[in-house]
């Protein structure tokens with residue numbers, strides 16, 4: 143029996159053949175289950191897993207293929223750091239699509255399962271450390287209430303993976319509502335025919351936004367809808383201090399989910415220029431640049447969809463532009479509204495926006511912790527310290543709260559919902575990964591437990607709530623390892 147009782151569907155394979163290549167995973171020496179996400183499995187199936195760990199490991203390593211499945215590697219292109227290039231699943235294989243009990247469709251993908259026709263010079267493999275890291279951060283983002291891919295399992299391969307040094311190999315099972323990317327549309331536009339582009343657009347609309355099928359201009363509706371989804375996603379990242387780290391167009395999904403957890407990290411001390419990724423030397427994907435980058439990525443999507451906006455090229459440009467032009471104002475409104483909630487107000491106003499800006503300026507110049515400062519506004523034990531650090535700001539906020547007739551209790555209730563008390567901090571993530579690599583999974587399990595309830599203070603590991611001084615100065619994250 144396979145991990146899932148119901149056979150996979152394969153609707154993606156009904157697209158024109160340029161969009162994928164049939165590809166079996168490469169079998170591995172010694173599959174061993176390291177993590178299995180029982181909560182996620184229950185959401186996907188409505189029951190508990192009924193097969194042994196050995197069987198799970200042989201399926202979710204790609205050693206055994208479920209009967210009737212037709213695994214594929216997907217084709218896509220993308221702008222990487224602004225440069226257009228052909229990509230595709232170089233180390234991922236889509237096993238199939240699973241329908242949940244609520245009829246939601248999920249891609250079930252193996253990551254690190256061997257080379258494909260799109261591997262270029264890559265080895266198709268992934269390290270245990272990077273797959274465990276993706277598991278932790280994707281679960282954290284999901285439990286923070288932010289749309290995300292999820293991690294169903296990590297299976298060790300028992301084989302070495304060669305990077306700058308030798309690592310243990312692993313395969314991650316990733317679930318996501320689809321892997322259709324801005325880069326998939328760029329691929330269709332640049333390497334396919336107009337019919338290929340039409341087919342992909344119709345498929346995407348049908349799968350994610352069927353309501354658009356009734357619209358007079360579905361392609362324009364798609365751009366507008368995706369832009370809104372991405373705008374909301376980035377506002378959520380900004381809310382929790384998340385830096386994706388590699389917002390290339392192949393890592394921007396049409397369904398508006400966070401995915402490709404490579405060099406991502408949570409910010410500790412507030413600074414909009416925060417960058418951790420080793421390859422992001424110019425800070426293109428820095429914390430504070432994320433809104434303008436997603437706007438840029440939406441230009442890339444519009445450019446790919448352009449022929450579908452209008453037969454007349456000039457008119458097509460105008461139509462696309464008028465949608466893209468709304469981004470700045472819409473983003474600003476959504477961002478300011480979110481930040482107002484973070485300091486206890488139910489919507490933004492000029493005075494509240496100023497108050498937010500002042501706080502961010504103080505936080506930046508004093509290198510104050512992003513998560514703990516906002517959370518500190520509502521936790522009794524940190525309030526007195528915070529009040530003494532920012533007495534003038536505190537007084538202004540009290541005045542504004544009473545001006546808007548908001549009680550401290552009401553403010554607290556607003557803030558509790560949006561200001562996390564716990565994020566997986568960089569030093570903690572690295573610590574649990576070091577220990578997990580040597581075979582002890584307990585600290586990792588503790589961390590996975592803690593990220594499940596991010597809006598409740600975590601009391602079991604007090605040192606996990608603060609970043610050690612200057613830790614982040616030296617902290618570097620790596621892509622695609």
Ligand code: AMP
Pocket residue numbers: 229230231232233234260261262263264265266267268388392393402404621622623
């Ligand atoms: P990412 O940085 O994960 O978004 O990947 C960018 C591109 O590089 C995608 O086409 C990946 O499939 C490919 N890639 C990353 N790592 C590997 C690898 N080890 N082997 C083959 N392709 C890879």
Ligand code: MG
Pocket residue numbers: 392393402
């Ligand atoms: Mg990618």
